Amino acid sequence: MTVTHDSQTPDALDPEALHVPVIAWFDRHARDLPWRRPEAGAWGVMVSEFMLQQTPVSRVLPVYEEWLARWPRPADLAAEAPGEAVRAWGRLGYPRRALRLHGAARAIAERHGGEVPRVHAQLLALPGIGEYTAAAVASFAYGQRHAVLDTNVRRVFARAATGIQYPPNATTAAERRLARALLPDEEGTAARWAAASMELGALVCTARNEDCGRCPIASRCAWRLAGKPAHDGPARRGQTYAGTDRQVRGRLLAVLREAATPVPQSALDAVWDEPVQRARALDGLVADGLVEPLDGGLYRLPLG
Numbered sequence: 421m422t423v424t425h426d427s428q429t430p431d432a433l434d435p436e437a438l439h440v441p442v443i444a445w446f447d448r449h450a451r452d453l454p455w456r457r458p459e460a461g462a463w464g465v466m467v468s469e470f471m472l473q474q475t476p477v478s479r480v481l482p483v484y485e486e487w488l489a490r491w492p493r494p495a496d497l498a499a500e501a502p503g504e505a506v507r508a509w510g511r512l513g514y515p516r517r518a519l520r521l522h523g524a525a526r527a528i529a530e531r532h533g534g535e536v537p538r539v540h541a542q543l544l545a546l547p548g549i550g551e552y553t554a555a556a557v558a559s560f561a562y563g564q565r566h567a568v569l570d571t572n573v574r575r576v577f578a579r580a581a582t583g584i585q586y587p588p589n590a591t592t593a594a595e596r597r598l599a600r601a602l603l604p605d606e607e608g609t610a611a612r613w614a615a616a617s618m619e620l621g622a623l624v625c626t627a628r629n630e631d632c633g634r635c636p637i638a639s640r641c642a643w644r645l646a647g648k649p650a651h652d653g654p655a656r657r658g659q660t661y662a663g664t665d666r667q668v669r670g671r672l673l674a675v676l677r678e679a680a681t682p683v684p685q686s687a688l689d690a691v692w693d694e695p696v697q698r699a700r701a702l703d704g705l706v707a708d709g710l711v712e713p714l715d716g717g718l719y720r721l722p723l724g
């Protein structure tokens with residue numbers, strides 16, 4: 421990796437020059453979040469990672485606390501119907517994550533004696549666990565050395581190292597190579613770096629407002645030093661919600677979450693006027709296993 425020391429040319433890709441200030445910043449500014457406390461254990465870390473993937477911390481916190489109080493171990497969740505996981509997921513959004521977490525808990529109970537596995541390959545082999553979550557759990561729960569590439573980390577790396585405002589819409593091989601190249605050699609430092617770079621993206625180098633005045637690597641940030649050139653990649657994915665099938669699905673699921681017994685079609689029809697979109701959303705929920713149709717036109721959260 422090239423390291424230059426010209427005062428005009430930052431050694432943005434000198435990994436150590438990034439590790440030390442970012443980890444020192446994290447030591448001072450990391451938020452005290454329940455899944456970062458020792459008592460959270462690997463299960464707490466895993467639950468938080470499922471919830472945080474597409475939902476902000478402030479919305480995750482209350483649901484996380486309730487979830488861990490009700491299901492303190494994977495076996496506790498595994499013993500419940502999947503529909504209970506969907507119900508407890510509440511309004512976090514993207515509720516297939518609840519089913520996937522439930523499926524992972526069952527596999528942990530059946531294959532791993534109820535303990536979240538430590539081995540990355542075993543984590544990756546759990547149903548519903550992808551590359552990101554396996555790396556995050558291995559790193560945050562077990563202090564291992566893995567490149568953990570979430571949207572926050574990708575944005576920090578895009579700006580500080582690559583010199584562009586936003587990363588591509590989907591993670592690329594080049595980003596993975598860069599993340600591995602930036603990973604500290606020592607295991608504990610690598611785990612700290614993963615958490616620290618993620619926190620920097622969450623608190624300082626945010627999507628809407630980079631606060632370079634508070635950034636510990638501002639003097640080395642390639643994008644800042646290049647004069648912050650405007651994004652010229654493909655249009656960024658929007659986050660529209662109103663009027664989408666996602667909104668309809670959310671309303672339909674809310675009816676089922678709040679019902680103690682199966683509900684009739686008419687109760688679902690009442691939440692959205694447009695019948696074609698409503699039917700499509702309900703079909704999607706059934707296809708995803710989030711809703712179980714019963715005889716007599718009744719629906720409920722899945723028991724299977």
Ligand code: SF4
Binds near residue numbers: 580638641
């Ligand atoms: S200097 Fe600014 S743009 Fe660069 S990493 Fe720090 S906060 Fe982000």
